[in-house]
Amino acid sequence: MRRILIAGGGYAGFYTAWKLEKWLRRDEAEVTIVDPRPYMTYQPFLPEVTAGSVEGRHVAVSLRRHLRKTAVVAGTVTRIDHAQKTATVRPADGPERRIQYDIVVVTAGAVTRTFPIPGIAEHAIGLKHVEEAVAVRDRLLSAFERASVLPPGHERRRLLTVTVVGGGFTGVEVFGELLSLASALLKSYPELHFSDLDFHLVEAQGRILPEVTDKPGQWVVDHLEERGAHVHLNTQLVSAENGHIVLSTGEAYDTELLIWTAGNASNPVVATHTDLPIDARGLLRVRADLRVGTDDAIVPDAWGAGDNAAVPDLAVPVPGARTVPNAQHAVRQGKRLARNLVADLRGEVPQPYVHHSLGVVATLGLGHGIFQYRGIVIKGFLGWVIHRGYHVLAVPTWERKVRVLLVWLTAVVFGRDIVSLLSVQRPRDAFLAALPSPHKRDESGGPRDLPLAG
Template identity: 75%
Template sequence: MRRILVVGGGYAGFYTAWNLEKKLRRDEAEIVVVDPRPYMTYQPFLPEVAAGSIEARHAAVALRSHLKRARLIHASVTRIDHASKTVTVAPEDGEPFDLGYDIVVVTAGAVTRTFPIPGVKEHAIGMKHVEEAVAIRDRLLDAFDRASVLPPGPERTRVLTVAFVGGGFSGVEGFGETLSLATALLRQYPELRFSDLSFHLIEARDRILPEVTDGPGRWVVRSLEQRGAHIHLDTQLVSAEGGHLVLSTGEKFDAHTIVWTAGNGANPVVARNTDLPVTSRGSVMVRADLRVGTPEDVVPDAWAAGDDAAVPDLASPIAGAVTVPNAQHAVRQGRLLAKNIVATLRGREPKDYVHHSLGVVATLGLGKGIFQWKGIVITGFLAWVMHRGYHVLAIPTWERKVRVLLVWATAVLFGRDIVSLLSVQHPRRAFVGGEAPRAMHKAVPEAQREPAGSVR
């Protein structure tokens, strides 16, 4: 049988493979999915994972639970050589090997974009994966426990200082949700005051949320500032060495938690390790029908979609525009890509991708949100309800929808679960060092300990 190789199991990859399973006959093609993670992350729920409003596993969809016919390979693709129709696969254990294919689907997604700012790689956490969102939540909960035994002063403020770098959707949503969690936690810690909290959002442009128009963007800034947040616009992070943040405006402060959400970068396997045509930004050149190539020249047996593909936006009035990298497009492109592959296998012509935006909706914390569709803007509680309603419908599989709804219902009755599992990041500490108090962990050999302030 022909082998259809899907590189990446994120939104676009998962929906492509899922729909191929539904539409292809069993003797028509073999489906192979290669991804280093055994699950698809539903990224719009990561801010709520960071705030403890959603159980971490419920923001992920296990590939093996839902892709019944596909062969799943948990490894990274390090090179795509379409001339020979092979990819190089690097598993976590064992030697790299070559894997052949007849049709390739490139849905490797994007990676977190970083800059060579001193201290960022050593102290910051991203928010693109479930593990990162969990680490942010546990780090904040642990900070409250530590601060509650400290006297008022600079050290208590440092422990309760959180800085988000990047004012796009993921940054603003994560910032608003963690600020909401921190404010709610004060009721559980009578030793602490609201003035002990210090939340900073740092954005290099002169506005946040570029996906909405200027008016709603300014409303979000005012709303966050009224809740005690510090919004730094037209400001760049210069240094974060030792957790000491230096801004381009000259402001300086210490932060216990630094979250980096300053956008996505090109996936290295697409940008540098393939013979497929790519743009100057490192995205695969894609036609409107999702085949790799240009309007004049098609690359046979190669398809791409999602964040690593420059898909023409036929719904945009701007000539040459490409679709923005978000969940709306990735999900719909994955579905159409599967249909188009089946169509070409059966001798039919593929269809072009056209999708008109359904609007943008963001959560800013429990009971707070913003929605915009063209000239219609809704803010506050109703927008927050719309955010939850849209995403519970959008997350794939009924099993996940029911689990998320049950967690939300439980939170209404009993509030957020505020147990920190930060120790999970250091599972050998108790085993190697015994059950001694934290101060006695110096007995743990240096090779077994991680540097202070490090986060994996």
Template identity: 70%
Template sequence: MRKILIVGGGYAGFYAAWKLEKKLRRDEAEVTVVDPRPYMTYQPFLPEVVAGSIEARHAAVSLRRHLHRTRIITGMVDAIDHKRRSVTIRRAGGDPFEQGYDVVVVTAGAVTRKFPVPGIAEQAIGLKHVEEAVAIRDRLLTSFDRAAVLPPGPHRQKLLTATFVGGGFSGVEGFAELLSLATALLKRYPELHRDELRFHLVEASGRILPEVTDSPGRWVVRFLRRRGAQVHLDTQIRSMTGGHVVLSTGEEFDSELIVWTAGNAANPVVEKHTDLPVDERGFVVARPDLRVGTDAEPVPDAWAAGDDAAIEDLTSPIPGTRTVPNAQHAVRQGKLLARNIVATMRSGKPKNYRHHSLGSIATLGIGHGIFQYRRLVIKGPIAWLMHRGYHVLAVPSWERKVRVLVIWLTAGLFGRDILSLASVQHPRDAFVDGGEPAALLNRTSQDRTSPC
């Protein structure tokens, strides 16, 4: 049997493996997926995990539960040597080892783009994985608990200040959902006041949500400001050392929570540790049929899809335009990739990837959203319902659809859960400290200054 190795278990990798299982005969090929996490994160749900509207586990899809005939290796691919048809895999707590293959599928995904800002490594949290969404939510809830027992002053103000860097869909949705949660929390904290909340959204360009046109983007800015947010356009972060944020405009403030969502960058494995062709940004060069290489220089037995692949958008009127890194493309590319691999194995011809956008939709907190398809723009509760309806249908497997729908219905009846489990990040503290008050207070102080 041919050995097919899929590097990455995100959207494209998961759907490619899922479809290969359905299309390949049992004796036709052996499929292996390598990913450091044993699940696929459904990223459109992360803002609602931040807001407590969705249980964290329901925003993830277990690879082992749904890929019954695929070998799952939980580890990080350190290097891809296609000339030798081999990858180097590093397991947590184990020595690196090599894994051979006949066909490689590169769906490693992109990583959060970072800049050399002082304090970023110590203070910022990303919003690309379930763990990060949970940490953001717990950090806010814990800050409310601490602020409620403090007198008004700089320390209390810092605890009630949150900063998001990046005005793309991930940043705006996460920011709006967290603001919605914070506003709702005030009913449970009579010691705190609405005017003490400080929510800052920092965007380096002159607009947010580049996926929509100018007018809807400006409407979202006005909407956020009406809800008390401070939106800083044409502004960059100069420093965040110790939680003290310094903006390029000269404004300074202390922020307990800093979330970094400033775009995507190439996966280091793809950019630096492979002999496959990459473009100037570090993404794998792939043809429209998802085979790696170009028409003039194809690379045999290598495929790529998703956020780490540079694929021409054949639906764009501008030649050379690449497909944007989003879930719509990754899911559909993963499915097509599986069909094309099976077709080539059976002497068929692969098809080119073409997908016309279904529009852009964003949630802005419970009951609020925005949707745009070409010139059609829908705002408010209808857009919010469309967002929920689309994503509950899009999340893979009926098991996950039902779980998410039940959580939404439960939250509609009883409200969202506001319990913080920040202590789960240090599960042995209570056991080690033995309940000593001084030790516990010291741990709490350390948690406040350490990144989640």
């Protein structure tokens, strides 16, 4: 029995394990997957989670429920020593442990790229995980509640000001979805007006959505501005201290919600905590067949895919091109990796990964979207329908497809759910408030000493 260790349970890791369960014979190998979260997040739906169009739990695919033959370890791989075929794992509780393996599959994904900008560590929220998307939604809904009891002025406008940094697909989609949600919420808050909303999208480059061509990208900018948003191109965030935004153009304003989507950075485990070969960007060097190494030299028993790997893109004619880090590639790389790994175990020749893009699609809010496939561009409502259709087909497992569809159908009949559950992030507040004063917390945040009996 060969021991296969999969480091990371994102798209590539989940699909690798899922397909290995299907294609491996019982006596061929045992598979272990390590990830700190007990689920795989379908990230393309996170912008819709922020807008309440998709339930947060429905974009999280349980590893234990769907990987019945795979050992799931709740922890983080902190080091891979391939020379000794050992991975160091830090579990959620308890001391670090070492896992021995025969074959390693590195699918740890990327991390959010950040910069040393004052204030972002204290105020910004990323958008890579379900918890972040739910928090963004609840904070916006709570901001409307708080703003509705305030008179017109600076504080009301600050509460209803949203800033998104990063004009890639995630940033543009969450920006459009939140703008759509905020505009719709005004019907339920007669005290507030559209002029109270202040939405800012900040992008350091001269265009947004780098995977679409220039003209459709400019259409998206014009479309968002027609809906009352501010799109700042060729602009960088200089400071966000105390929620006070300062841009490189000199513009300054206060914001309640700051969302950071400024791209990906290499995973530190891959970049600095492994003896496997990496490139100048800190990405795992892999061949077209997803084995670690180069065309001239293969690292035996090591495979890689997803956002932490520099996968050659054989579908484009540009020499040295690498696949872009998106779900479309990660899912298919996971499937190809599983097929190739099984083939390698059986003495067969692994096949190269080749995937021709199916086009790009983005939601810009309820009823607004854009789709581009080569020279074909579809905008507006039909583009939004294509976005929803593609992603409901792409989200793994029929169980999740049905759940997402049911939420969408319910929203058609009853509208969005606009209840904020921000208080769940502090679940003991109500209980502590009901306790007699000796039990309540002191100003330092710790529990007060209780008087001894007698």
